[in-house]
Amino acid sequence: xxxxxxxxxxxxxxxxxxxxxxxxxxxxxxxxxxxxxxxxxxxxxxxxxxxxxxxxxxxxxxxxxxxxxxxxxxxxxxxxxxxxxxxxxxxxxxxxxxxxxxxxxxxxxxxxxxxxxxxxxxxxxxxxxxxxxxxxxxxxxxxxxxxxxxxxxxxxxxxxxxxxxxxxxxxxx
Amino acid sequence: xxxxxxxxxxxxxxxxxxxxxxxxxxxxxxxxxxxxxxxxxxxxxxxxxxxxxxxxxxxxxxxxxxxxxxxxxxxxxxxxxxxxxxxxxxxxxxxxxxxxxxxxxxxxxxxxxxxxxxxxxxxxxxxxxxxxxxxxxxxxxxxxxxxxxxxxxxxxxxxxxxxxxxxxxxxxxxxxxxxxxxxxxxxxxxxxxxxxxxxxxxxxxxxxxxxxxxxxxxxxxxxxxxxxxxxxxxxxxxxxxxxxxxxxxxxxxxxxxxxxxxxxxxxxxxxxxxxxxxxxxxxxxxxxxxxxxxxxxxxxxxxxxxxxxxxxxxxxxxxxxxxxxxxxxxxxxxxxxxxxxxxxxxxxxxxxxxxxxxxxxxxxxxxxxxxxxxxxxxxxxxxxxxxxxxxxxxxxxxxxxxxxxxxxxxxxxx
Numbered sequence: 001x002x003x004x005x006x007x008x009x010x011x012x013x014x015x016x017x018x019x020x021x022x023x024x025x026x027x028x029x030x031x032x033x034x035x036x037x038x039x040x041x042x043x044x045x046x047x048x049x050x051x052x053x054x055x056x057x058x059x060x061x062x063x064x065x066x067x068x069x070x071x072x073x074x075x076x077x078x079x080x081x082x083x084x085x086x087x088x089x090x091x092x093x094x095x096x097x098x099x100x101x102x103x104x105x106x107x108x109x110x111x112x113x114x115x116x117x118x119x120x121x122x123x124x125x126x127x128x129x130x131x132x133x134x135x136x137x138x139x140x141x142x143x144x145x146x147x148x149x150x151x152x153x154x155x156x157x158x159x160x161x162x163x164x165x166x167x168x169x170x171x172x173x
Numbered sequence: 174x175x176x177x178x179x180x181x182x183x184x185x186x187x188x189x190x191x192x193x194x195x196x197x198x199x200x201x202x203x204x205x206x207x208x209x210x211x212x213x214x215x216x217x218x219x220x221x222x223x224x225x226x227x228x229x230x231x232x233x234x235x236x237x238x239x240x241x242x243x244x245x246x247x248x249x250x251x252x253x254x255x256x257x258x259x260x261x262x263x264x265x266x267x268x269x270x271x272x273x274x275x276x277x278x279x280x281x282x283x284x285x286x287x288x289x290x291x292x293x294x295x296x297x298x299x300x301x302x303x304x305x306x307x308x309x310x311x312x313x314x315x316x317x318x319x320x321x322x323x324x325x326x327x328x329x330x331x332x333x334x335x336x337x338x339x340x341x342x343x344x345x346x347x348x349x350x351x352x353x354x355x356x357x358x359x360x361x362x363x364x365x366x367x368x369x370x371x372x373x374x375x376x377x378x379x380x381x382x383x384x385x386x387x388x389x390x391x392x393x394x395x396x397x398x399x400x401x402x403x404x405x406x407x408x409x410x411x412x413x414x415x416x417x418x419x420x421x422x423x424x425x426x427x428x429x430x431x432x433x434x435x436x437x438x439x440x441x442x443x444x445x446x447x448x449x450x451x452x453x454x455x456x457x458x459x460x461x462x463x464x465x466x467x468x469x470x471x472x473x474x475x476x477x478x479x480x481x482x483x484x485x486x487x488x489x490x491x492x493x494x495x496x497x498x499x500x501x502x503x504x505x506x507x508x509x510x511x512x513x514x515x516x517x518x519x520x521x522x523x524x525x526x527x528x529x530x531x532x533x534x535x536x537x538x539x540x541x542x543x544x545x546x547x548x549x550x551x552x553x554x555x556x557x558x559x560x561x562x563x564x565x566x567x568x569x570x571x572x573x574x575x576x577x578x579x580x581x582x583x584x585x586x587x
Contacts, residue, residue: 103186106186106190107185107186107187107190110186110187110189110190118190118193122190122193122194122197123197125194126194126195126196126197126198126199127199129194129195129198129203129207130198130199130203131203131288131289132203132206133206133340134206134207134209134210136340137206137207137210138210138211143210143211143214144211145210145211146211146212146213147211147212
């Protein structure tokens, strides 16, 4: 390994990233490597002092992502059982966020290619969906009921459940 | 902006991320509800590739979610231990066996009716001790025991209908049962708007359109009476109420005993059927049309007992089906039961309830109620219900099935 030199390949080097709203963040290279996009940029020597611009990731989620990657990079291999448990606890706490932030994390983690975080955010969203009625899900995730009256009619023909949830309750509530 | 409201934002989440989310929604009911949220989710869920991912080929019976069942009354000294397992006295969901391929329902935590239906407001606690009696088309009919008034009125039947998709429930007006004989209600049926084939909008303060049919035998004249309840009324002035009981024996049957086998009616082509014994070991179905006031009986051309409800000595099942038009019952086929080594004998294996849509039957030995099995009627394959525990009261087990709003044939359940 080129550990003796101060090249970009040095694993102790800090990588700078810039959020869409212009805030700068730093993280160890090992942390940045957890993002597929950042890793490719580093491999292509695009990581310079000015920082890697991330056009679609705002400062708030980026701070979280830097936090996530730094934590996970520090404990990437050869975990003891306790460390693995601690990382699990960290993840569980980390993802306790409101739906706006969860949404931002979903988009950002997907964009940056942070696999572990993507999975975490996806699972959290699925857990939020569980047990909710369609109307509650629309509320939670801000989804508009975009079924046309014709489609509702079709659902009604196919299935009584679907008919009842897409039409009358919203008017009765 | 980071503060961008989710309303504008959600459509921007890449499609494959949404697919990943939907693929991780743990239980079929939740996923079903997702399909009714918006067009995009519905389209993604109805995608054959997605469905194959959730239900790989060969995992037939996915329409059967599980069984709702109430627990036996327990001793005080066992209560503490069970309180941990059962934080509520609402009926529990016993997951159907799914041959280990899908993530099991509930992912480690037992689900209860209260996970599907809100139990709050004026009727909070209504599901405590509730006994499921029938389910159909997403509706669950239960007998409930309201705390007020105290002491509870004698000879009164309280029923509650839950819609597991909307999470709402309706408590029906109490029904006086003083005229019923000692066995109380003999037969149940719950019907949805789908059975009526016409759109019916609930009225009279009800969340859902449904119809409940009850059969009782009068303690005086020993004749069968039908009690009917519609959640909607023709006139908006009167709230929905129980109909005046109709004497079925007078019209059709004469002296009968039963119903035989299942208390829950088989419903097909807009008619509910119960099986009765008549004079001289004859067998009848009582046929109640669900739209009109049309009650009839069909004598079954059978010598032996129809075995839709019992296994015979040669370990085969006979299935009875109604064939369009007038309800004619006949043997369709004998289905060999693919039995594993765990079966000591077939004779004592008894039917508990039948899931019509998925063609499954919950069965157990009366001599060993710790274990229950699901029999897939078309194939004869029998699978142990891992989730069944000795403290479930099999008399209250009701199969709960989902009608997917998408083409079920996509699943390739053969």
